[in-house]
Amino acid sequence: MQWWNDLISWLDSSAARPTIFAAAVLFVAVLAAGLLAAWIASGAVKRVVAQRDRELKTAAIAALVDAATEASVWNSLTPQEQVLADRAVGQADILVRTLPIRGADVAANWAAHQLHELKRASATFGYQLDPAVVEFRDRLLEWQRRPSRTKxxxxNDLDRWRSQRQEPEQAMIEQQDAWVATQHHERFSDADALAETRTVPLDTGAPQTAPTTPLAPSAAGDATR
Incomplete structure (x- = not known):
């Protein structure tokens, strides 16, 4: 206990005050430096995460807009191109649903409905629906900037579409879509079959004879002599 008493006595003495003050200043400086370093590191990590989120959002929205462009000319795509487009739409849908944005699932459902309508409009009108694609893009960009409001x-759009949907009319629309898909598949199948028949050479089965060349007049006279 003697050392403890000596320490207390030293701390109470006037000679220890400069040392205690220097130690306190050093402690505060180290603590402030640690807090500042933590704040800077946290800000840097947040900026990196925010930049990564923006890249993911941009990639997902770009994939959906590209899918909308292909959906607007859906009826002019070959069946193989339609399969690839559907795969791209599925990947874009997963990207949107996993985005760290409020209402990502609602936006994915809305985009799926709009892409389906673009496909149906392409089958009906047969040309690219530029205004519809532009509106689709603008709505998604607005959702990226203002997630809560656009959600x-x-x-509201999904609820309105759900309330307007009627079972007999929906069944008729599904039958029409199935008929359009069947006609589209048959059209491209017939085109492929016609292309194959044009590329296959015709085999008549007739014997091949070597071409004959007429004799020159002088040679013919010599032959008669």
Missing amino acids: RQFQ
């Missing part, structure tokens, strides 16, 4: 608009 309510998307949800």
